[in-house]
Amino acid sequence: MSEQLPPMVCLDGDRIRAIRESQKLTQLYVAKVVGVTTDTISRWENNRYPSIKKENVLRLAEALEVSVDDLIKSEEANPEEGEESSEKPPSSRKWLLGLVFLIAVALGAVLLFKGREMAVPAVHAERILPAYAAPGSIVPVQIHLETEESMKGFILREHFPPGWKLIEASPPASSLDNEKGTARWIVRTGDSRKHLVYLVRVAGTEPLGTTAGFSGDIVANADNRQTPTSIQGQTSVEIGPFQWADLNGDQTIDDSEILRAYDMVEEMTGVHLDWEIVDTIWDAGGYRWEEKAKKFIPVRAEAGAASGE
Structure with missing residues (x-):
């Protein structure tokens, strides 16, 4: 679509505003996304600019997560021109039009193939999640980033389970909708961060034994x-x-798990992850989950054995 756009594009301001407001942006x-x-x-939304640059409308479509066609004004055909075009062309013109169409299709296929071949991700992102999450608890989420030198900034969109609440992030989210479970980050050119982290509170009504899903994508501007x-x-x-640091769900945090948890806390710079409860559980030898209070209670190994916990 971007190859077919003219250098200047006419926008539909009313439609742009409606899309932005429907997405709560x-x-x-x-x-920030468009620059x-x-x-x-x-001014764009109030139709004060009759047209804008092609580069800006492409970035605007990316920011609103819609196609360019949804943002530009549709040109109504002139009725008189339509009547003229309905006349049946001579056979020679038919042949010529058919040839032009075939050439256009072939050229489009080549450009599409080359575009896909050139579309090498400039950013690789990998999400790290805890094995378990208790209803009402706070769990950490890490996204490890690997960027290419030619990367000119990117947008990262993350979708967490509906009903959960993102309470803190580093860097802070550029846009956050806790109702829909969507957060967006704009990372500018020259930002060489290796991690994007956030804390999310699990919905207190989540039923035990179920799973909750995460998804997301990144849009990198490379060359x-x-x-x-x-x-x-x-x-x-x-x-x-189970506590997020308890990798196997045995209601203990052993030495290997405490080391893994320590490494995670070190990488979760910029957010306030509660390390004290993890350390206390490790020192005690075990824990139990208090359903009504929605919190973990450290349990000494001797006390746990005597009470049968």
Whole structure:
């Protein structure tokens, strides 16, 4: 579609505003993605600019997560022109039109193939999730990033389970909708961060024994090519009465698990992950889940053995 657009494109401001408001996106967020001011976004939405550059409409479509066709004004055909075009062309013209059509199809196929061949992800993202999440508890989520030198910034979209609440992130989310379970981050050119992390509170009504899913994608601008790719790694957690650092769900945090948890906490810079409860459980030797209070209670190994826990 981008190859077919003219250098300047006419926008439908009313449609742009409707799409943005339906997705609960602010003008500030859209302006950051496109690389313009909020005043410019306002002028576009109020049809004060008859046309904008092709590059801007492509970035605008990416920010609103719609196709370019949804943003541009549709040209109504002139009735008189339509009547003239309905006249049956001579056979020679038919043959010529058919040849032009075949050439256009072949050229389009070549361009599409080359475009896919060139679409090499400039950013590789991998999600790390805990094995378990207890209802009402707070669990950490890590996204490891590997970027190419030619990367010119990217947008990362993350979808967490509906009903859960993102309470803290590093860097802070550029756009957050806890109702739909969607967060977006804009990472600018020159940002060499290796991790994107956040804390999410599990819905207190999640039934035990079920699983909750995560998904997401990134759009990287490498050499002016926008390439959407899915976030790799883990995509689900099991809902159970277990602490996030308890990898095997045996209601203890052993030495290997405490070391893994320590490494994760070290990487979760910028958010306030409760390390004290993990350390206390490890020192005690075990724990139990208090369903009503929605919290973990450390249990000494001797006390647990005597009470049969």
